Amino acid sequence: xxKRSNGWSPTTKLVILGAGIASxxxxxxxxxxxSTGRRIDMVGSGKDALAKTEGEGKAAMSGPPETxxxxxxxxxxxxxxxxxxxxxxxxxxxxSNDAYFNDGFVELKGAPAIASYFARSAEATRSIDVEIExxxxxxxxxxxxxxxxxxxxxxxxxxxxxxxxxxxFTPDGQIxxxxxxxDGSGALAEMVPLTGSVLRAIKGRL
Numbered sequence: 001x002x003k004r005s006n007g008w009s010p011t012t013k014l015v016i017l018g019a020g021i022a023s024x025x026x027x028x029x030x031x032x033x034x035s036t037g038r039r040i041d042m043v044g045s046g047k048d049a050l051a052k053t054e055g056e057g058k059a060a061m062s063g064p065p066e067t068x069x070x071x072x073x074x075x076x077x078x079x080x081x082x083x084x085x086x087x088x089x090x091x092x093x094x095x096s097n098d099a100y101f102n103d104g105f106v107e108l109k110g111a112p113a114i115a116s117y118f119a120r121s122a123e124a125t126r127s128i129d130v131e132i133e134x135x136x137x138x139x140x141x142x143x144x145x146x147x148x149x150x151x152x153x154x155x156x157x158x159x160x161x162x163x164x165x166x167x168x169f170t171p172d173g174q175i176x177x178x179x180x181x182x183d184g185s186g187a188l189a190e191m192v193p194l195t196g197s198v199l200r201a202i203k204g205r206l
Contacts, residue, residue, distance in 0.1 A: 045109075060169040060173070062139075075175070092115040094175055096174040127151045128150040129149040133146060143164055148160070164180070166181070
């Protein structure tokens with residue numbers, strides 16, 4: 001397991017793995033209120049990014065396995081020291097200049113934007129522990145299955161959630177595509193009462 005703990009300030013703003021919670025809450029409320037027939041696109045530019053990175057992903061996976069091994073170890077280390085300064089520097093070096101990133105809350109492009117997002121995440125997180133359960137390599141990328149346990153400053157709440165990261169790399173080992181798949185609705189419902197009631201109402205209609 002990889003762990004990171006630090007102190008906190010009462011002025012810290014509520015952020016779940018970045019500045020995404022407000023947009024998620026707004027999305028849920030908007031979804032419940034919108035009229036039928038509306039189309040909401042949560043794919044974003046991910047489909048284009050997936051197609052764009054396929055070629056270099058295959059080139060990376062067919063290259064020396066030590067390059068991918070080293071990148072995956074850097075990916076682990078990203079969470080081993082999740083202080084704002086460390087995570088900003090490590091992620092800026094790990095991700096390519098035009099990397100695509102989507103964690104279900106935000107969609108970003110480029111190492112600078114990703115590094116800034118991770119730094120804000122670290123400021124809002126009191127502790128984080130990422131247990132990597134399985135790494136599966138394909139001909140064009142890697143799937144990393146993990147369990148993340150993190151404590152946010154708001155209410156000193158600890159959340160434990162499983163997820164999968166789909167990663168693709170450049171031939172020199174930088175991450176060019178990173179898409180996370182995980183369910184954050186339970187945590188969102190606990191922290192935002194209005195959102196929780198909306199989520200329960202939506203689930204009741206399914």
